[in-house]
Amino acid sequence: MERLTFNLGRSRGGPLVVAGRRTAPAPLTSPVRKAIAAVRDRYDADYLWMIAFTAILFFRPQDHFPPLAVLHLAEVTALGGLAAMAVRRLSSGQTVTKVNAELIGVVALGALILFTIPFSTWPSGSLQVFSDIYVKIILIFALMVTTLTTAKRLRQMTWVMLVASGYIAARAVFDYVRGVNLTEGDRVRGAVGGIFENPNDLALNLVTFLAPTLFIVLYERRGSRRLFAAGIAATMAMAIVCTKSRSGFLGLAAMLLVVAYYALKARPNLVLAGVVAVAIAMPMMPASFWNRMTSIFEADQDPTGSREARIKIMEKGLQVFIDNPVTGVGAGQFQNYDAHDSSGADKWRVTHNVWLQVSTELGIFGLLIFGFLVVRAFQACTRTLTLLKGPRRKRRRKPMPEEPPFVTEPERQILEMTAKGMLAALVGWAVCAFFASVAFNWTFYYVLALAVACREVTVSRWRQADQAEEPARARVDAGLARVHA
Numbered sequence: 001m002e003r004l005t006f007n008l009g010r011s012r013g014g015p016l017v018v019a020g021r022r023t024a025p026a027p028l029t030s031p032v033r034k035a036i037a038a039v040r041d042r043y044d045a046d047y048l049w050m051i052a053f054t055a056i057l058f059f060r061p062q063d064h065f066p067p068l069a070v071l072h073l074a075e076v077t078a079l080g081g082l083a084a085m086a087v088r089r090l091s092s093g094q095t096v097t098k099v100n101a102e103l104i105g106v107v108a109l110g111a112l113i114l115f116t117i118p119f120s121t122w123p124s125g126s127l128q129v130f131s132d133i134y135v136k137i138i139l140i141f142a143l144m145v146t147t148l149t150t151a152k153r154l155r156q157m158t159w160v161m162l163v164a165s166g167y168i169a170a171r172a173v174f175d176y177v178r179g180v181n182l183t184e185g186d187r188v189r190g191a192v193g194g195i196f197e198n199p200n201d202l203a204l205n206l207v208t209f210l211a212p213t214l215f216i217v218l219y220e221r222r223g224s225r226r227l228f229a230a231g232i233a234a235t236m237a238m239a240i241v242c243t244k245s246r247s248g249f250l251g252l253a254a255m256l257l258v259v260a261y262y263a264l265k266a267r268p269n270l271v272l273a274g275v276v277a278v279a280i281a282m283p284m285m286p287a288s289f290w291n292r293m294t295s296i297f298e299a300d301q302d303p304t305g306s307r308e309a310r311i312k313i314m315e316k317g318l319q320v321f322i323d324n325p326v327t328g329v330g331a332g333q334f335q336n337y338d339a340h341d342s343s344g345a346d347k348w349r350v351t352h353n354v355w356l357q358v359s360t361e362l363g364i365f366g367l368l369i370f371g372f373l374v375v376r377a378f379q380a381c382t383r384t385l386t387l388l389k390g391p392r393r394k395r396r397r398k399p400m401p402e403e404p405p406f407v408t409e410p411e412r413q414i415l416e417m418t419a420k421g422m423l424a425a426l427v428g429w430a431v432c433a434f435f436a437s438v439a440f441n442w443t444f445y446y447v448l449a450l451a452v453a454c455r456e457v458t459v460s461r462w463r464q465a466d467q468a469e470e471p472a473r474a475r476v477d478a479g480l481a482r483v484h485a
Contacts, residue, residue, distance in 0.1 A: 047147040049081030058164030060192040081143050097142040102452045105373045110138050112366050113331045120330020121337050129332040137445050148453035151414040158212050165209040166232035168196050169239035176242040188242040195441050203240050203248025204432040205443055210236045212421030214259050218267050219417045244292045247435035255428030262420050310352050317356035328363040354433040377426055380451040384419035387458045407461050422451040
């Protein structure tokens with residue numbers, strides 16, 4: 001009778017605690033639906049420009065049709081997106097871009113590149129690294145974390161990268177079958193330049209973007225999308241084999257362990273099918289692939305001597321860091337530093353290790369900033385997954401919903417796929433990057449931006465939930481107070 005008299009029942013979007021009991025969560029009611037409608041997707045110009053930039057960065061149409069190079073399509077789309085973002089946000093009284101810890105870290109790393117230029121082995125070369133590469137990373141990262149504001153946009157952005165990576169993988173497999181575009185005799189290179197050109201870099205990128213592809217195969221409900229994603233995943237896996245990259249193989253194994261961990265809980269049958277498929281495919285791989293993989297542990301199986309050369313380069317990298325612990329030798333300049341090798345045998349070689357690259361070129365502060373960004377990327381993924389399970393807020397008397405009230409089931413599915421996909425991608429990237437100099441490449445910053453954007457979308461939904469539920473909770477508290485009085 002008390003509940004009926006004071007119109008007490010289920011709180012809007014969550015359970016109500018009455019006399020020590022928690023009731024079942026209620027369906028989304030009108031305030032919640034209005035809030036959802038308020039954040040419904042609008043295809044803003046800055047978001048469309050950012051999608052166009054990503055497509056150009058990955059597909060690289062200028063490599064297929066050289067006359068397009070004079071148009072500088074990447075620069076045009078990047079500037080178009082930044083201008084549109086500035087106009088849209090400033091006209092609504094907002095700052096030019098969203099500011100968070102990750103953006104500050106990315107900007108700080110860029111500022112450190114500039115600060116160390118006077119101490120660089122080749123100052124002009126370090127300035128070129130900043131002007132040609134890193135300043136674009138800063139601007140596009142800011143554009144991504146500002147425009148990726150809904151689950152739908154996260155899904156669209158992910159699909160753009162997956163389709164582009166699938167295309168590049170298909171080109172690599174086709175080239176390998178034809179025996180063209182090979183290096184070191186039988187290792188395929190990327191059909192386009194940029195971050196996909198080198199066999200090891202090609203494998204690193206395919207391992208990284210294979211992770212979200214596999215989670216689409218696991219969680220996507222639409223059969224057509226799952227089938228298409230499965231085709232992309234199979235093509236990526238074949239291309240990784242064609243690169244014969246040892247770091248790619250190790251990264252692939254680590255990434256698959258993360259995928260299997262989550263898949264065992266959701267789709268154990270698919271995990272079993274995947275294990276069977278791998279067992280069938282392994283004998284079909286070329287013998288040259290396995291010979292190269294065994295050289296990871298057996299030096300005599302590496303006729304090129306690259307394994308021993310990398311060990312020497314790492315030793316040299318440690319010495320360079322000891323000699324230049326504060327300022328480093330300048331961004332991109334380890335390959336030009338030859339102070340301890342009069343023979344010049346190791347000149348023009350990179351560190352082949354992302355951590356050595358950062359520490360030798362930017363010093364201890366660069367290592368700390370870059371490590372901060374990597375840790376924040378992992379934390380963004382785990383934070384999203386924790387919120388989607390339902391955060392436990394200590395010392396709070398207000399009733400909490402059983403599930404995020406502003407996240408519909410399709411949104412929850414996208415956010416979960418993105419968070420898990422980026423987490424597995426980070427693991428694969430981290431293993432591959434231990435054998436590659438990719439601190440100033442696009443791959444990590446795209447994964448970081450997607451992980452951060454996924455977290456921000458989830459957090460914003462919780463904040464909207466709190467704001468929408470506050471009036472209802474106040475009325476409930478007032479009614480309970482009158483009852484007890």
